[in-house]
Amino acid sequence: MTPILARVETRMANELQEVVVExxxxxxxxxxxxxxxxxHVPFTVVEDxxxxxxSLAGAHDPMGSGKKRLFLVRHRGEFLKKCPGSEGQVCCNYFVVNFASNCPMECSYCYLQEYLANNPALKVFSNMGDLMAEADRLFxxxxxxxxxxxxxxxTDSLALDPYTGFCAEVIPFFAAQPNALLELKTKTDRVEGLLxxxxKGRVVVSWSMNPPRVIDDEEHLTASFERRLAAARRCQEAGYRLGFHFDPMIEYPGWEADYREAVERIxxxxxxxxxxxxxLGVLRSTPGLKRIMRQRFPSTRLLAGEHVSCADGKMRYFQPLxxxxYRKMLIWIRAAAPAVFVYLCMESKEVWQQVFGFAPSCEKELGNQMLARE
Ligand code: SF4
Structure with missing residues (x-):
């Protein structure tokens, strides 16, 4: 029997202790x-x-405690920035807009555990008007x-949407842009606010996908494979274009059958x-992240196996593996969806060359190839 797992809605209903409002x-x-x-949640307005x-820094598990209190604050500085990518890896020319920080779900491998270790508060930014004005100026x-x-x-793009209504604010704005495309990336099925x-062709809703076994073991509080897929279908029927990210792919005995089945079901x-x-992208970690994973998720299986240090300081499986x-995944994807555009996330030109027989000469070329599919 499939275990009934708690999901992010349960945490928001039962564990969220307070909303702190600037x-x-x-x-x-x-x-x-x-x-x-x-x-059901108390709201407190504070000056600072x-x-x-x-005070989270003194908690036993700052990251876990940070996810149980929500801060609504003004964002200072710029909202939009170029995706930092990764040293020596092919970049896909992407911009990121941060409307929130941290995530109420709990994937054992989540890099935010290290990236936000000194700033783990779950924050949502209140000045959406400034975000859209800045984007408008740039476009x-x-x-x-x-x-x-x-x-x-x-953050996850949709985990907080039923509470914040962020998508209802920004989707009409992006739908009216002649030269921009918004991608909302999620591991939830919280699509009610989008439907x-x-x-108008200007929003892609995308799902991070893994086989059910990986989701159940490592992606705690997220939606199941079936629920993600059902949500994707609802979005497609509502006129959205979709994306799928097999990232991070995990290698384990029997991974081929599981990933192949996942591709075919999608x-x-x-x-x-x-x-x-x-x-497509494989599991990435750092020594610091591994330490945190060991403490926060002692039963994770992701620390086993050999990982090698790469040019960008991240650890990955051996290049031949x-x-x-990637080659196997490409064959399964091509068999099920011959024309779909596939790219690698945070991989070197050398790996691109071996998988596809070519590597984009620059990030602009890759971005243009993706957009040529419009
Ligand atoms: S859904 Fe994404 S942001 Fe949230 S915990 Fe998982 S990996 Fe981290």
Missing amino acids: AGSEHSPIFRNLKRALP PKASWA SRQRRFFFRIGTGEI GLSP FATIDHRRVAWVS RVSM
Whole structure:
């Protein structure tokens, strides 16, 4: 029998202890949405929220504690930035917009555990108007450039959407842009807020996918494989283009059969002609992240096996193993969805060459190839 696993909704309903609001943010649409969606949670307005989130540093598990209190604060500085990519790896020319920081789910391998170790508070930014004004200035200044924008760099794009209503704010804005595409990347099935909106071809909703076994063992509080796929289908029927990210791919005895079945189930459910892209990337870690994983998820199986240090300082499977995994996936994807665009995430030109027989000469070329599928 499939185990019944707790999901992010359960944590938000039972474990969220407080919403801390920075004074001034209580006039924002996000505040109104949070109040409506979380009637059981106390709200506290404070002048300086930093003092509250600084106290997390003394907690037994700062990252875990950080996920149980939500901060609604103004974002200072720029919202949009070029995706940092990874030293020596082919980049896909992507911009990220951070509307929130940290994530209420618990994947054992999540790099945020290390990246946000000194700043683990779960934050949502209240000044959405500033975000859209900044994006508008950038897009209008460079009309000949097509921007691909993602929101899932330091949070999951949809996990908080039923509470914040973020998508209802930004999707109409992106739908009206002639030279930008928004990607919402998730491991949830929280798509209710998207279905009544009209994306006009300017929004890709994408799912990080792994076989059910990996999801159940390592991606705690996320939606099951079946629920992600059902949500993807609902989005496709509502007019959204879709993306799928097999990232991080995990190698274990029997991985081939599981991943092959996952690919086949996706493309038996989804019309591949409306899929914008599929990406592949293997598990990445660092010595620091491994230490945190060992403490926070002692039963994880991801620490076993050999990982080698790469040019960008991250540890991955041996290159020949990675190439072999990508080649097999490519064969299964091509068999199920011949025309779908596939790319590698955070891999070197050498690996690209061995998998595809070519490597993009620069990040612009890769970005253009993706957009040529419009
Ligand atoms: S869903 Fe993404 S951001 Fe959230 S815990 Fe998992 S890997 Fe981290």
